[in-house]
Amino acid sequence: MKPSLFFVPFLLFVLTNTRSISSATTDDFIYDIAGKKVDKNTPYYIGPVNWANGGGIKLSNTKCPVHVIQDPKEVTKGDSFEFVLNAAKEQFLRISYPLGVSINLTKSNGKCKESSFLKIDDMESKPPSNFIRSGGLFNTAVSCFQFVKYPKPTNAKMPSYLLQLCPSVCGAGPHGCFNISTSVYKGIKYLGASGTPLELVFKKASA
Numbered sequence: 566m567k568p569s570l571f572f573v574p575f576l577l578f579v580l581t582n583t584r585s586i587s588s589a590t591t592d593d594f595i596y597d598i599a600g601k602k603v604d605k606n607t608p609y610y611i612g613p614v615n616w617a618n619g620g621g622i623k624l625s626n627t628k629c630p631v632h633v634i635q636d637p638k639e640v641t642k643g644d645s646f647e648f649v650l651n652a653a654k655e656q657f658l659r660i661s662y663p664l665g666v667s668i669n670l671t672k673s674n675g676k677c678k679e680s681s682f683l684k685i686d687d688m689e690s691k692p693p694s695n696f697i698r699s700g701g702l703f704n705t706a707v708s709c710f711q712f713v714k715y716p717k718p719t720n721a722k723m724p725s726y727l728l729q730l731c732p733s734v735c736g737a738g739p740h741g742c743f744n745i746s747t748s749v750y751k752g753i754k755y756l757g758a759s760g761t762p763l764e765l766v767f768k769k770a771s772a
């Protein structure tokens with residue numbers, strides 16, 4: 566038997582198995598903690614993998630603009646967020662798909678009449694100018710978000726994600742993506758473009 570032929574059955578085995586493994590992992594949908602695909606235009610709570618490391622993500626109920634903060638309490642669910650996909654025909658969120666993040670301003674204080682899309686005006690500046698705030702515009706550089714898989718998940722069985730702002734994907738702005746992170750400013754933990762990257766999970770908000 567020629568040595569090259571000897572390897573054929575082995576190669577076939579490898580190819581067949583690689584195919585079945587990769588078909589499971591090429592799925593780039595984003596999943597909530599119940600194992601369901603995250604849907605667009607549907608309210609979700611977002612929070613840390615281990616909700617005990619700080620509570621859910623909520624809106625500041627201060628005057629306009631409304632900011633996004635992390636509740637220090639362990640048990641709070643926070644406020645809900647909705648995701649609007651730039652690819653209008655798609656139904657579910659995927660890794661690295663550009664999207665807008667929308668909040669319910671009526672729920673937060675009812676007084677802020679800005680647009681409900683989130684934005685960061687200047688991702689390269691220092692806090693508080695690089696915090697996430699209301700008043701964005703869908704499909705523009707300052708409101709151009711995406712989710713990616715968290716590089717080193719805390720819990721291998723729980724899909725966790727990182728929110729990023731990628732200005733140049735939607736318009737003229739700095740290249741690359743900025744990790745949405747938390748940093749404490751005047752005693753409040755804000756979400757913005759600097760600090761500790763936020764490893765987050767999704768929980769569907771029941772109506």
Ligand SMILES: *[C@@H]1O[C@H](CO)[C@@H](O)[C@H](O)[C@H]1NC(C)=O
Nearest residue numbers: 608645668669670671672673
């Ligand atoms: C926003 O919140 C208010 C007050 O809780 C609620 O009445 C309204 O239905 C909400 N709007 C959306 C779009 O969820």
Ligand SMILES: *[C@@H]1O[C@H](CO)[C@@H](O)[C@H](O)[C@H]1NC(C)=O
Nearest residue numbers: 716717727741742743744762
């Ligand atoms: C974003 O955060 C992750 C996790 O800490 C890190 O691995 C990655 O290098 C960061 N990326 C950027 C662009 O800062």
